[in-house]
Amino acid sequence: MIIIKEPIWKSRSVGIAEYNLGMGYSEIQISYEDKQGKRLYPETYQITKQQALNYPIQFHRGVRLRIIPIIDLHNLTEENIKKNEI
Numbered sequence: 001m002i003i004i005k006e007p008i009w010k011s012r013s014v015g016i017a018e019y020n021l022g023m024g025y026s027e028i029q030i031s032y033e034d035k036q037g038k039r040l041y042p043e044t045y046q047i048t049k050q051q052a053l054n055y056p057i058q059f060h061r062g063v064r065l066r067i068i069p070i071i072d073l074h075n076l077t078e079e080n081i082k083k084n085e086i
Contacts, residue, residue, distance in 0.1 A: 001029060002027065004030045005032065012071070013069045014068055014073075015058060015065035016052060018064045021053075022049060025046045025048055055068045055072075
């Protein structure tokens with residue numbers, strides 16, 4: 001499970017370190033909360049390493065990050081798991 005503290009607001013994306021990407025799917029949660037304590041992105045998302053490696057690279061403190069738009073992440077819901085759509 002990859003926990004993102006805060007998204008990149010300008011591009012509505014997340015930066016994921018390449019070394020955190022698993023061999024299959026990686027699960028991602030965005031833990032950022034607004035002033036009322038409500039999570040803006042409460043879902044759990046998923047992306048494959050192969051898909052993530054297609055996104056642009058940005059270096060932050062010497063770490064290679066893949067910048068992935070939140071809209072491109074797959075929403076991991078019980079319904080999708082049951083249907084094996086992901």
